[in-house]
Amino acid sequence: MLLDKYSFGIGDRFAMQGEAQLRALMRASKAIGTDIAPVWNKSNREHIIVGSTPAAVLREAEEAVKALGYGGQWFTDADHINMSNVDKFIEDSNFFTIDVADFIGKRETEDEIEAFTERSLKLADELYLPVEIDEPYLRQLGANYLYAIREAARIYHHIEQSKGRGQFVAEVSMDEAAECQLPDDLIFILHELAREGVGLQTIAPRFHGSFHKGVDYVGDLGVFAKQFEEYMEALNLAVEHFGLPEGIKLSIHSGSDKFSLYPIIGSIARRHGRGFHIKTAGTTWLEEVLGLAMTDDAEAIRLVKFIYSEALERCDELCLPYSTVIDINRQNLPGASEVNAWSGRQFASALRHIPDSPQYNPDMRQLVHVAYKIAAENSDRYLAALKRNAATVGQQVEENIYERHLRRLFDLP
Numbered sequence: 329m330l331l332d333k334y335s336f337g338i339g340d341r342f343a344m345q346g347e348a349q350l351r352a353l354m355r356a357s358k359a360i361g362t363d364i365a366p367v368w369n370k371s372n373r374e375h376i377i378v379g380s381t382p383a384a385v386l387r388e389a390e391e392a393v394k395a396l397g398y399g400g401q402w403f404t405d406a407d408h409i410n411m412s413n414v415d416k417f418i419e420d421s422n423f424f425t426i427d428v429a430d431f432i433g434k435r436e437t438e439d440e441i442e443a444f445t446e447r448s449l450k451l452a453d454e455l456y457l458p459v460e461i462d463e464p465y466l467r468q469l470g471a472n473y474l475y476a477i478r479e480a481a482r483i484y485h486h487i488e489q490s491k492g493r494g495q496f497v498a499e500v501s502m503d504e505a506a507e508c509q510l511p512d513d514l515i516f517i518l519h520e521l522a523r524e525g526v527g528l529q530t531i532a533p534r535f536h537g538s539f540h541k542g543v544d545y546v547g548d549l550g551v552f553a554k555q556f557e558e559y560m561e562a563l564n565l566a567v568e569h570f571g572l573p574e575g576i577k578l579s580i581h582s583g584s585d586k587f588s589l590y591p592i593i594g595s596i597a598r599r600h601g602r603g604f605h606i607k608t609a610g611t612t613w614l615e616e617v618l619g620l621a622m623t624d625d626a627e628a629i630r631l632v633k634f635i636y637s638e639a640l641e642r643c644d645e646l647c648l649p650y651s652t653v654i655d656i657n658r659q660n661l662p663g664a665s666e667v668n669a670w671s672g673r674q675f676a677s678a679l680r681h682i683p684d685s686p687q688y689n690p691d692m693r694q695l696v697h698v699a700y701k702i703a704a705e706n707s708d709r710y711l712a713a714l715k716r717n718a719a720t721v722g723q724q725v726e727e728n729i730y731e732r733h734l735r736r737l738f739d740l741p
């Protein structure tokens with residue numbers, strides 16, 4: 329089972345926007361003349377907060393595919409799994425994001441680190457890598473990563489035992505690590521993964537800069553572009569020398585809303601003939617809230633304002649599971665009484681991610697991003713509002729993915 333060159337991680341908290349998201353991808357696929365495979369992803373964290381199951385994600389995907397007569401490849405992603413929770417995803421998933429960030433920094437035995445260092449030095453020699461890649465660098469890399477690599481292999485082989493060889497797509501993710509993995513690091517990490525028999529098709533490193541949920545990239549675009557180019561070279565080595573799949577690519581997590589990066593990612597990948605996997609999901613929930621605010625449905629507008637005022641009160645609790653991936657300046661959050669006086673459209677304009685719009689409030693957007701727990705607690709009311717306003721909300725979801733994401737990534741007119 330080979331992942332398409334281009335794939336796009338979609339998903340939604342409440343499994344209501346499958347069709348709208350798929351429509352956006354089908355439109356873009358048609359425009360570029362190449363399939364962009366939809367990957368329905370939902371992390372264990374989301375399942376727990378919403379009370380959903382991997383089977384429901386599969387059902388949502390199947391229904392959307394059927395309704396739109398979609399004939400390309402599609403996947404359901406066991407997103408950010410580890411050994412403790414992978415089993416509940418095995419049956420209904422065919423894409424596994426093996427997250428080993430928590431194992432980075434755990435040390436293998438000194439003997440193992442020593443053996444890694446020797447192997448890697450030899451490899452650096454064979455590949456004519458620069459002299460900076462010396463023994464102390466490799467020893468440190470082994471101390472930091474060898475354990476996490478072995479853990480990825482344990483999980484991969486565990487999945488392989490149930491699903492069968494070649495019957496699933498594997499991604500290894502390190503994006504929620506405390507430190508970046510530089511392109512040089514990636515060479516040795518990929519070499520070691522290949523050595524452990526992990527047939528990964530995509531890898532999510534932690535890149536330079538900040539990838540906060542729901543907002544644009546914060547970091548130096550020039551540094552990102554240079555490194556992204558070097559990551560491509562690391563992938564080329566992995567294909568040529570380590571026997572990893574030809575189409576191996578990079579995954580960009582928290583990939584929604586990274587508007588300033590899309591032209592860079594798109595053009596460098598195209599130049600190298602490589603694809604990419606962009607993982608989004610939370611952005612669709614934001615579009616639902618925004619879409620409800622845009623309606624003339626007074627109850628729907630009351631509901632989104634209620635979600636915001638609750639979120640303000642429970643800010644600490646809601647932000648906690650996302651502490652590494654959001655950055656809210658609470659000084660910039662409007663008070664509940666202020667927001668209650670707004671029109672629905674004003675509320676929508678504050679949330680809508682148009683970076684140069686004076687109404688746009690990124691701090692409010694990030695808070696609402698993590699506030700889906702409140703909608704889940706009031707799911708009868710929330711789902712009823714979505715059903716009453718399915719057309720308006722669906723249009724927001726589709727437009728967001730197509731116009732603001734895919735158009736920039738694929739340089740569409």
Ligand SMILES: [Zn+2]
Pocket residue numbers: 408501503504532581582
């Ligand atoms: Zn991630």
